[in-house]
Amino acid sequence: MRDVAVIAGYALRESLRRKVFLIVLLLSVAFLTLYGIGVWRAFEDTAGFVPPDQLGLDSTVVTGATVLGLAMFATLFLGTVLAIFLTLGVVRGDAERGLLQPLVVRPVGRSTLLLSRFLAAAGVCALYVGLLFAIETVTTGLIGGWWPDNAVAAGAELAFAVVIVVALSLLGSIFLTATANGIAVFMVFGGGLVAGLLAQIGRAIGSDTLRSIGRWASYVLPFEALYQDALHVLTAGTTGFERFALELGPFGGSSGGGVGVVLWAAAYLVLIGLAGIAAFARRDLP
Amino acid sequence: MPPALAVSGLGKRYGSVRALDGVDLELAEGELLGLLGPNGAGKSTLVKIACGLVRSTGGTVEICGAPAGSPTARRSLGYLAELFRFPGWMSAEELLVLHQRLAGSDGGAAERTELLALVDLTEARDRRIEQMSKGMQQRLGLAQALIGAPPVLLLDEPTSALDPAGRRMVRVLLEELRSRGHAVLLNSHLLSEIELVCDRVAIISRGRLVAEGAPADLSRARGVEVETASGVRLFEGASRDDAPAIVARLVGEGEQVYGVRVLATTLEDVYLEVVE
Numbered sequence: 001m002r003d004v005a006v007i008a009g010y011a012l013r014e015s016l017r018r019k020v021f022l023i024v025l026l027l028s029v030a031f032l033t034l035y036g037i038g039v040w041r042a043f044e045d046t047a048g049f050v051p052p053d054q055l056g057l058d059s060t061v062v063t064g065a066t067v068l069g070l071a072m073f074a075t076l077f078l079g080t081v082l083a084i085f086l087t088l089g090v091v092r093g094d095a096e097r098g099l100l101q102p103l104v105v106r107p108v109g110r111s112t113l114l115l116s117r118f119l120a121a122a123g124v125c126a127l128y129v130g131l132l133f134a135i136e137t138v139t140t141g142l143i144g145g146w147w148p149d150n151a152v153a154a155g156a157e158l159a160f161a162v163v164i165v166v167a168l169s170l171l172g173s174i175f176l177t178a179t180a181n182g183i184a185v186f187m188v189f190g191g192g193l194v195a196g197l198l199a200q201i202g203r204a205i206g207s208d209t210l211r212s213i214g215r216w217a218s219y220v221l222p223f224e225a226l227y228q229d230a231l232h233v234l235t236a237g238t239t240g241f242e243r244f245a246l247e248l249g250p251f252g253g254s255s256g257g258g259v260g261v262v263l264w265a266a267a268y269l270v271l272i273g274l275a276g277i278a279a280f281a282r283r284d285l286p
Numbered sequence: 287m288p289p290a291l292a293v294s295g296l297g298k299r300y301g302s303v304r305a306l307d308g309v310d311l312e313l314a315e316g317e318l319l320g321l322l323g324p325n326g327a328g329k330s331t332l333v334k335i336a337c338g339l340v341r342s343t344g345g346t347v348e349i350c351g352a353p354a355g356s357p358t359a360r361r362s363l364g365y366l367a368e369l370f371r372f373p374g375w376m377s378a379e380e381l382l383v384l385h386q387r388l389a390g391s392d393g394g395a396a397e398r399t400e401l402l403a404l405v406d407l408t409e410a411r412d413r414r415i416e417q418m419s420k421g422m423q424q425r426l427g428l429a430q431a432l433i434g435a436p437p438v439l440l441l442d443e444p445t446s447a448l449d450p451a452g453r454r455m456v457r458v459l460l461e462e463l464r465s466r467g468h469a470v471l472l473n474s475h476l477l478s479e480i481e482l483v484c485d486r487v488a489i490i491s492r493g494r495l496v497a498e499g500a501p502a503d504l505s506r507a508r509g510v511e512v513e514t515a516s517g518v519r520l521f522e523g524a525s526r527d528d529a530p531a532i533v534a535r536l537v538g539e540g541e542q543v544y545g546v547r548v549l550a551t552t553l554e555d556v557y558l559e560v561v562e
Contacts, residue, residue: 002387003388006384006387006388007388010384014373014375017375017376018375097371098367098369098370098371099370099371099372099373101337101339101365101367101370102365102367102370102372102385102427102430103388104338104339105337105338105339105360105363105365106360106385106388106389107357107358107360107361107388107389107390108388109357282341284334284339284340284341285334285339285340286369
C-alpha cells in the first residue's frame, strides 16, 4: 500500500505541477457560469408555457430534467477528456520517452505501478465529475426550483462511467502510443454515445435492430449504459406525460439498466484491470 | 556467495531477429566489467533483461542469486538507462526522494546530500530537472542509480552526454564504487574509457559473446621496436620478455640503443578484429 501511495502521489503531483488541475478548474468555472446562465434563461423562457389542460405537463420538470441531462452529457465529456489526458501515455508513451524505465526497475512491481496510476486518475476524475454534477444539480435546483429524483445515484453512476473510461485508456496505453491511444479512446467514447442514441431512437420507433445495437454497446462499453442509467434515475419518479415527453428527448434516459448495469460495469472494470496487468507484465519496455 | 550477475545461455528473439544467442557471462562482487560491441549487438538488450525491462526467450539471468526481474533482484540493483528522462517538473532533491521511497532506502537527507556531492550536483539540489543540461541530468541519473547502495550497478552508456571533465568524474566515481565493493556492468562505446577503468571486458557481436578477459590479456604482443643510431628497428612477434635479449644482442653487435618500445595490440585492435 505504501508503494501505491508513493506512485499515486507522484502522478497527482505531476498533474498539479503541470497546471493540469488549474486549467481544468478555470475551464470548469467557465462552463458552470455558462450553465448557470443557460439554466436561468431556460426556466425563464419556459415559465410562460401553458400546456393543454388534459396533458397535465409541468414545464419545470421537463425543463429541469432536460437541462440537467444536458449538463450530465457535458460532465461526462469533460470527465472523459480529463481521464484520457491523465492516462493516455502512462505505459507506452512514458516508456518511449524514457520516463517509465527508472520506475519499473525499482522493487515496486508492474501491477502496483499500474494500479497506482489507475487509482490516482480514477480518484481525480470521479471526484471531479461528482463535484461538477453536484454544482450543476444545486444550480438547477436553486435557479429553477427543480430537483432530480435521485441525484446521488445519478452522480455516482456518472462518476463510475468516467472511471471505466480511465481503465480503458490505461489499457490502451499499454499497447498504443500516447497519440494513438488518445484518438482511440475518444473514438470508442464517441462510438458508445452514438450506439446509445441509436438504441434510444430504436426504442422510440420500435426497431429491434437498433435496440440490439444499444444492448451490445452496453455490454462492450458499459460507460454508456451507466450514463443512460444515470439519466434514467434522474427522473425515476416522474410518470405520465412528463415522462413520455422526457423520453422523446436525447437526455430522457429511456433505458434504465438498474443494479445489473452497475454490477456488470464493476465486473467489466475487474476484467479490464486483469487484462491490463497481464499485458503490462508481458510487455518489453524499450 | 552467488555472483553479482550470472548470465547463462541467454537468448532473446524479436520476431525473426536474434538479438541475443546463448550469452554466458558472470560479474563478481566488486568487479568492473566493460560490455562492448557494435550498435545492435545486443548489449542494451542484455542489460534490460537483467533489469527486468525485457523478457528473455531463453536462458537465465540472476542478480545476486535471484531471478532477474524479481523484487529481490530489483532490490539489489541500480540502473541507469541509455535513453532515459526524468520528470522535468521535479527538482533533483524531489527525484531522489521519490526513488528512495521506491527503493525502500532509509538513507534520508544524508544519503541524498552524499549522492549529490558524489556527482557534483550539490548546488543544483533544488533546480528543476528541465532546467538542467543533459550532462547534469546524466550525473543525476547516476546518483539515482546509487540510491540504497545496491550491490550491482548496470550502467548503460553513462558518459554519452558528458564532457571530458564529466567523463573523468565518472571514471573516478566508478573506481570509488569498485573500492566500496559494488559490482558494475558498464556498457559503453568508449573503448579508451573501458580500457582505463574496467577489470574485465566482454565483447558481444551479433548477439554472441565473442571475446572476454582482462584488457591486458586480450591484447597480443605485436613486436619490439628499438631505436638505434642506425634507425628504428622492428622485431616482429617479439614480446616484452624478449626485449632484454634483443637489446643485449644489438649492443653486442656494436649498435647504440637509445630507446625500446614494446608493441601490443590495443583494445581497439582486438575489438575490431573480433567484431568484423
